[in-house]
Amino acid sequence: MQINGGVRFCEQGMKASIRAMHVQSEVLGIINENVTGFDKVGFQRREPVVSAFTEYIGIHGLSSTIDDQPGRIMVSKNPLDISMANKGYFQIQTPEGVKLTRDGRFKLDKFGNLLDLEDNAVLSDAGIPIKLPVVPDNAEQVVVNTKGKISVYDKASNELVEAGYLGIVDSNGIAVLNPDVKQGYNEHSNVILQNEFLAVKPVVRNFEANRQIFMMESQNLQKVIQQLGSAS
Secondary structure: OOOOOOOOOOOOHHHHHHHHHHHHHHHHHHHHHHHHHHHOEOOOOEEEEEOOOHHHHHHHHEEEEEOOOOOOEEEOOOOOEEEEOOOOEEEEEEOOEEEEEOOOEOEEOOOOEEEOOOOOEEEEOOOOEOEOOOOOOOHHHEEEOOOOEEEEEEOOOOEEEEEEEEOEEOOOOOEOOOOOEEEOEEEEOOOOHHHHHHHHHHHHHHHHHHHHHHHHHHHHHHHHHHHHHHHO
16 A cells, blocks of 8 residues: 655746735835834834745735834923833723833823823823822922832922832733833834835835736736637
8 A cells, every 4th residue: 555645736826926915015014104103102113024934825924023122212391201211111091901002191180190191091010090199280290210100299298209100011011120211201113214214125126026927927818818719
């Protein structure tokens, strides 16, 4: 008895070209999103990841990773603008659950609750919304140290009163011990425009190459159809 086995794969050129152009279009979309987010506070660039079998399975083999390197830190005039020089994320309580963000543009409501720009509660290291024990007259009476400890000036006692620590974690939800918090600063994106523009060139070349192959295959198919039609 003899057993024969193997794997055979026959791919049509036009399908392969269309699939490749689709993948390159999605990659261009990721790069375009990075360029668009260049001036956004807290934006982190996405890096396209193409698997070894993408030429066979198309966009299902395309994914992306987040570049978690800190972005450009710039001075702000608002004491409630908080940024981090190290990796990490603020925790925000949203209606959809806890959200991680690098956007530290915060504000206070009339009750002393610390909120983000969309009125979501900022969470402490204990996982509860941060509420100041004393409502300050102005934001300059709020002090945040490099560890994320929040204090507020109490006029009655003429001293700083602790309000808790910012809940700063990594992408896995583990607390960051040394976030190097900067009060009065905004962190802009970590996108380098020059690198994004350079990344576009090979993607466009690959797209054009597959487009040319598709057009050649299409022309050959048209010739075959015409010949079959004339023969009949």
